[in-house]
Amino acid sequence: MARSLDGLVLSPVADQAPGQVGTRTRFTYHEQKGVIWADYAGGDVVRGHLVGTRTGDRLDFRYIQLKQDGTTSSGHCVSTVVHLADGRVRLEECWEWESQEGSGTSVVEELMT
Known part of the structure; x- marks a missing residue:
């Protein structure tokens, strides 16, 4: 069975473009019966939220965030859950992005406790 994301704190392994999610951003995930959601903040992001679904090792969610400059932005993300050797x-x-131009890839990993 796939490991639950509930209660996990993850962070990007690299910075994205200026004004976006970066290595100082922390995502706190929750999961219940195939539903996922997370709150995130840090770096240029004052507050962000994501909500979606999990099927096996595939997440499909939408996100919205408020940045330090007072602007908001939103988008869609599909993620693959990978279980690391450690x-x-x-x-x-x-x-x-759905609120502006742009797309890309990123990697976030569970923080060491």
Whole structure:
């Protein structure tokens, strides 16, 4: 059975473009019966939320965030859950903005405790 994301704290392994999610951003995930959601903040992001579904090792969610400059942005992301050899979780993400131009990939990993 796939490991639950509930209660896990993840962070990007690299910074994205300026004004976006970066290595100082922390995502706190929750999961219940195939539903996922997370709150996130840090770096240029004052507050962000995501909500979606999990089927096996595939996440499909939408996100919205408020940045330090007072602007908001939103988008869609599909992620693959990868189980690392050290027991941590990695999410390999393909995302696309819906409120502006742009798309890309990113990786977030569970923080060591």
